[in-house]
Amino acid sequence: MDIYASTLSPALDIGAGCYLLLLTVLSIVGNLLVLVMAFKRSSKMKPPELLSVNLALTDLGAAVTMYPLAVASAWSHHWLGGEVACTYYALVGFFFGVASIVNLTVMAIVRFIVSLDLQSPKEKITWKKVKMLCIWTWLYALIWALFPILGWGRYGPEPFGLSCSLAWGQLKHEGVSFVISMFSFNLVIPTVIIICCYFGIAIKLYITYKNSMNSHRIPNIVKLHRRLLVIAVLISVGFICFWTPYGLVSLWSVFHDSSTIPPVVSLLPCMFAKSSTVYNPLIYYFFSQSFKREVKQLSWLCLSSNLCNVSNGVNDNSIYMVSANVKPKVADRSDVQEITAVTMG
Template sequence: MATTPGYRLDDLAPADGGAPTAETHDDAFASKLSREADIVIGVYLILIGTGSVLGNGRVLWLSYRNWAKLRPVELFVVSLAVTDVGISLFGYPFAATSSLLGRWSFGSAGCTWYGFTGFFFGTASIANMALMSIMRFMIVYKKYPGPYPTRPQTYVIIAIAWLYGLFWACAPLAGWSRYHVEPFGLSCTVDWGGFSRGAAGMSFILCLLVFCVALPVTAVVASFAGIFVIYRHAKKGVVTHLQNNPTMSKKRKKMERALTLTALAVCGGFLLAWLPYAVVGLWSAVAGVDAVPLALASAAPLFAKSSSLWNPIIYLGTNNRFRLNMCACLAKELRTQTAVHAQQLEMPARLSPRGPLALNLPAAADPQALNPPSTAGPQPDAALQTSHIL
């Protein structure tokens, strides 16, 4: 795809002093990084996207095979895997291609699409994590073995998380702020710089920080802090209605701790990846886009994108049942392939209606054994015995 020569944005600043935009100057879509950095970023995004699709695809496949046995927390992990696969398939290819070409190469419409998909899947992810954390707290707070929500209830909660992400992702499309190219020119996101350009941009950024960052993060941190306090007090005794079955109590307690560890690791990994990006976004909104160092403005979103690769690794490391199912599936595939190969080796050779008898016999077969000589009476000529086959 043809590109236009790059110029400094300072040289193309509008006469009224406003910030240059992608709509007024195509150069806003040009990379502000070195050519070597563009290639490194492109390769990085390809590796992250491929690893995310393979890892999360494996999670989805194993979940499908064991769908009836999945617990509510694991259903949330499946939902998170869908968001990771979604952004890897519908977002990263655009950014990776643009990085390799040295500029955003899909125009304003592609910029809007990329910003929408990234914001939608990201907000849906953090909403899923917040609701998953609250659910874990409620289960632990009711003490073992507090009843799980039913499957329909869990589906409704997950659907709420997805609708929450869809609402905020559609807001810029409806005219409340917009999606805009990022400062380094290779991807797009919400217009953080709109905070200082008008009331609409300012209100959207403030609401984004409150409802898409502060509240979900507070819910996650508060839920797991409450779980930690409950676990510390739970060492003093066993739940009254399980006193008659202490073995089951220990088993359930171990399972609940493992599920909580999985939820904590998934939420912690996501927040660790995305909070630096939120801080950089707030910095650019308050101080201006040009106030953020270019290296930091480009590194923060790239680090946030790595979160799509973490979840399958975390889930594999903290969930014993997932590891066992994965090993069982791999072992079953290996046994199946071995059985098919052995069957092919043991399959007898097909007889040819035209070939001589000697060529139709198996290699290990003895012609004399197949036609043993009779001890009674004279033996007929061998040609007469096989003449009906010739």
């Protein structure tokens, strides 16, 4: 039996390939926009924003290095490249997946540290520290991705034959310790940390809001952090929700007979998990007014010259200094901080 032959119908293979191609295009375009926006604002970036750039790199890396091979295999009705390509695909997928969840965990911790004193102008996370955190994220993910190559765990084809990942069905005999450790350190513990950090931030914002009621005005800093908290929570919850179905099916394959799972059932969670690389840029676009505004100002995205014109409102001109002849007014602090921290969450 050819383990790299598709167990799906040709029509379903074509459909899966088209869906993956769509994900590839959307993920590359969306995450490139995040990186372009970060580059344009590099002189104004705060250190924690580098973690959002790092997250965009993990999503972009997955889309570029994995999805094209999966699309070609789906349209060929057979996994291309054999065992070598399968190991490569599984390793890269595991690598970027772990890097993403660890990056989200670090972001939650950093945001919690920043929220401890919202009024303090002093940077609590320096550039040196955040760069070290980014490097640690990649090294941690690389170590876990290499474990199956070194003999702890194993890579192999998915049951439906058009993708490769950890060989869950074989790990029930020789890799139970790997499965338990992997899920504990790369899903359960990070999820608990993320929940605790954002719950703590929410409590801090609530206390600050209550203390400000006597002044009959909610501080701008509270409004800002509330918006960033919503973005951060949506990103973290989205990633966990996208990957949870795949994790549950994988655990079932470890502790039960994987042959009892129909190929189509194993395909859907895999496709759903891959969709996570498209999710973050959409969250930035729909929930961050400054990010949406900057995207619309990109000249190469304009459908007409009017679309790229910056409005004469204070929130735009005073921040971007578009007109040198106009004396800029003092912008609302929350608007300025959102521009410099649009992807901080």
